[in-house]
Amino acid sequence: MKNPPAKPSQLITKEFARQLNVNYNTKKASLTSKKAQKEDANAIWYSLEELENYIHYIKTNGAKEGYNVDGIRFYFGVYPDDEKHGEKAGLTTLFLVPTGKQAETSTAKIQSFALSQEASPDIQSLEPMNYGNIGRPPSLLY
Template sequence: METENSKSLTQPRQLISFSKAKELSANFVAQKKGKHVTLSGQEDANAIWFSLEELEKFVEYIKTEGNNQGFTVDGVRIYLGVYSDNETVGKAGFTTMFMSPTGYQSNTGNPGSGGNISQDLTTVSPLNYGSMGNPPKMQYGI
């Protein structure tokens, strides 16, 4: 029974189990062992954390800004990157992750119709500058 304070829950279709997530993380760490150290000798990131508040703000921003520019925002693409050597102190050479909004021109219909496809919206700013969290973790579930 749904109360005033509760909502019905629809789970995302792409959830994975804790054990699968742990396996994927362990595989990544094992594959990168010895290669997961930057030129400065520090261990590189393999996990990036964003607060729920920041993610909610980002979703609101990309929907609003995309709509203002005539786009229908339909998703987020996550990219891995590496900061250049002349990046600010503490980041040079380190791995990062940024999220790019995706979508299509609103006036052309749904993606795939008439040759229209969902693509990165390069005029709407991506989100970056997450952290390793507090405390930082190098492997999931450990």
């Protein structure tokens, strides 16, 4: 194969991605009852090079696994409140998960025509991407 994609350095495990999302949902619920102790991230930034590398990675590896990768779903998460996450501990994050459908044979195409109108599911066999640069005080304004 010509130019195999480099494995992105921001890949995280699916388990950690789930933990981030559960933490986010839990934290959002608790924010309505009490004020956060520190100002949270209000933006996440990825360089074009990081995004292009991830897109190349998921398209190439998705195809190897029989998927037509058609998009990226962005999930919110919250880093765990522990020392190993340093200044990001307890702050909001955004992680990316590839979406797509299994490549279809000609007979499967006929059988699944109605299913093709559904939203693309997450591709569980490819790693999510995280660790963009967070924007927080001074707050970024959109």
